[in-house]
Amino acid sequence: MNRKEYNNSVDLYADGLYRFMLKSIGNENDAQDIVQDVFLKLWEKIDTVNAEKVKSYLFTAAYRTMLDRIKKMKPLSTETVAYTEPNHHEQYSDAGEILNKAVNNLPEKQRSAIRLRDYEGYSYQEIGEILKMKESQVKITIFRARKTLKNYIGSLEVLI
Template sequence: MTVDEFNQAVKLHADGVYRFVLKNIRDEEKARDIVQDSFEKLWVHRNALPVEKLKAYLYATAYHRLIDVVRKDSRMSLIEEVRTEAVHTEQYTDLHEVLNKAVLLLPNDQRSVLLLRDYEGYSYKEIAEITQLNESQVKVYIYRARVFLKNYIGKMDVLV
């Protein structure tokens, strides 16, 4: 294939290949890149390709490049999803730290009964036996601790 034949192929087929790729990918910049890659590959293989097979070769090359781009984009979107999930995990960790700080601000009695109830899962009766308090005191301390935590985290929500 000569330079003139290549230029003629560009004039004849560039628009058709571009429309074909654009219809499938719906991104003008990527479509232009794919068309350019296809013609570049045609230029590299110009001596081994008969002129009669030129159009089929261009469309096949553009199609295969299109598939490569779509696969690459889908991998990139998966990577972005993983990064997004990591960000959500980090935000959860921050909330966890705020909650831990709030628990540390509680008076010792309230902190103890709250941790035994909410973190360890003991019943009110078991907590009363462990802490040497009566059940009604345990319930009051837990209620006060939860109200404090709710207000503290509520204030943090406004700040964030």
């Protein structure tokens, strides 16, 4: 991979990577830090990374970095972040917002898998590479995620 290809990958994947991180950890600064870290790592390993597999490299590295950060943050978050009761009068502006709330309640693997699938259009195999899962596991994970989301949407419609 050369400098030109590196810069191309910034143009092509920085937004998607940031979107994935922002939605996964919900904090702009952390998401930006992770994206910068990942591209810095890529630049350091520019000679060893294949240009054709750079997207997979970036998302895998970002996902790993995110998990590491979450692990480090967890003990802090339990002490500092106060739990807020769900507000029953909360107004949802649109269906997308409802869906995002539902996605945030999914287990971590399901959340990441469905985001990679819908945001980035990854194949099951690619998602498997990023999340370190077998392709069949990815299918089951996405299946369960969709079913949960469908039930959630269905139940809300009944309420409404």
